[in-house]
Amino acid sequence: MTWQDRPEQLREDFNRDGYVALRGFLSDAEVAEVHQNLERLIAEVLPTLPRAQVFFEDKDDPGTLKQIQRLFEHDAYFAKLFFGSAFERLAEILLGGGVEGKNMQYFNKPPRIGQATPPHQDGYYFMLEPCEALTMWLALDDVDEENGCVRYVRASNHGGMRSHGRTQTLGFSQGITDYGTAEDLEKEVAFPARPGDLLVHHAMTIHRADGNRSASRSRRALGFIYYSERAKEDKLAHAAYQKRLAEEMVEAGKI
Ligand SMILES: O=C(O)CCC(=O)C(=O)O
Secondary structure, X not given: OOHHHOHHHHHHHHHHHOEEEEOOOOOHHHHHHHHHHHHHHHHHHHHHOOHHHEEEOOXXXXXXXXXXXXXXXHOHHHHHHHOXXXXXXXXXHHHOOOEEEEEEEEEEOOOOOOOOEEEEOHHHHHOEEOOOEEEEEEEOOOEOOOOOOEEEEOOHHHOOOOOXXXXXXXXXXXXXXXXXXXXXXXXXXXXXXXXXXXXXXXXXXXXXXXXXXOOOOOOEXXXXXXXXXXXXXXXXXXXXXXXXXXXXXXXXXXX
């Protein structure tokens, strides 16, 4: 049975737990195609992108690339993967209606130096009313506890928005300030993944990841963000925040 055969079950699991994991969402051949296109994009397109859309762990070392924003704007292959695709169809099933694709990101945590992802709720960044949106995380490497697999707090999508504060993590500027209660830790579930596995979380679901402690294994992934058509964005607040953040990053010499 494939994921298309069980839409109600998937939506029920997603609403209950705040996440679903679809193993083997892409085949090995499809993952190989994504890798080829990423290599091409990194070699040919990356040098032309605005600096607020490309993050390195060390901006003087191109080998430490950690994030690229808005892939679909930069390249037709990624636009096709994002819009009108199986990913978009799955988002419609899980959010129960029409969706709007908002962001597609490349994530890496380079070996040894890849930083932890602070605990956060994406909805805090998105500024939506109602907060109906999701993020998909497509593994492109074997990912486990050593190289920083994603961790979700089960059913945290039902607990409201937690207090967030500024972090020093490039690409994840906000983190939950009181993360680590007994309930958080008890309900935290680690999601090791292999290339082609897809994790999907609701914008209210608390999640985090450790850094990459491995000596030589990269930890690459693609993120897909879709908003429900019902969600209204506070566009002014969002644009003002993005501008302030980009200025801060330039001032701090991070980008
Ligand atoms: O790649 C990661 O560590 C986490 C990604 C994430 O937090 C997100 O896409 O919301």
